[in-house]
Amino acid sequence: MAIIPLPTRFGFSDIPNFTLARASNEVRSKYTAVRQILVYPYAVWMLEGSLVDLTGVEAAKLRSFLVQLEGKQNKFRLPVPDYNRPSTGYLGNGVLYANVAARAKSVQVFGLTPNTPIIGDGEYFNVGDELKMATSDIASDANGRCTISFNPALRKSYGAGVQIKLQNPTILMHSQDDDVASWSIRPAHRQGAKFSAIEAIEL
Numbered sequence: 001m002a003i004i005p006l007p008t009r010f011g012f013s014d015i016p017n018f019t020l021a022r023a024s025n026e027v028r029s030k031y032t033a034v035r036q037i038l039v040y041p042y043a044v045w046m047l048e049g050s051l052v053d054l055t056g057v058e059a060a061k062l063r064s065f066l067v068q069l070e071g072k073q074n075k076f077r078l079p080v081p082d083y084n085r086p087s088t089g090y091l092g093n094g095v096l097y098a099n100v101a102a103r104a105k106s107v108q109v110f111g112l113t114p115n116t117p118i119i120g121d122g123e124y125f126n127v128g129d130e131l132k133m134a135t136s137d138i139a140s141d142a143n144g145r146c147t148i149s150f151n152p153a154l155r156k157s158y159g160a161g162v163q164i165k166l167q168n169p170t171i172l173m174h175s176q177d178d179d180v181a182s183w184s185i186r187p188a189h190r191q192g193a194k195f196s197a198i199e200a201i202e203l
Helices: 056-068
Strands: 012-028 035-051 075-079 094-096 106-110 117-119 124-127 130-134 146-151 163-165 170-175 184-186 190-192 194-199
Touching: 035 170, 056 190, 117 146
Parallel strands: none
Antiparallel strands: 012 035, 035 194, 075 170, 094 106, 094 163, 106 146, 124 130, 124 163, 130 146, 170 194, 184 190
């Protein structure tokens, strides 16, 4: 399965749904109303939106991208909508300080500017190809290290030295539709498309 590069002018005019989908199973007693809940590791980013209308060569490049996805088969790296870097103004990236296991919800990071605000609560970053959201404000210590708590949990283990991408994080995704190669044509030769995608998670 190939990773198809996004066209230069790829963008959304509207994103009504950008979701971190979860899964659980709940059983509630008909006698006491007490519930029991089993929460599964399932956590997947999903997106639905309308692509910006394009014309001419740019519209042709968009059509080519949609065709090359070959339905749900191929993948692409989507920049996180409405986000590019930490609100702290931090301009660097980091590296994993130590090995981290699957299901972890925090990582130790080094290679940062010492004693500096790094990333804010609710902001995004990448561990490998996994998109995570910081769940507290984080600053580095005098050694240029920090611990970032996040959600959702890691799906796999990572070794020391893996890059923590704080700038321009992306989501590795594929189309949710077999018929993704579909677009509208409106007056003045404008072409657009509805687009839905889901995080690509594979063995």
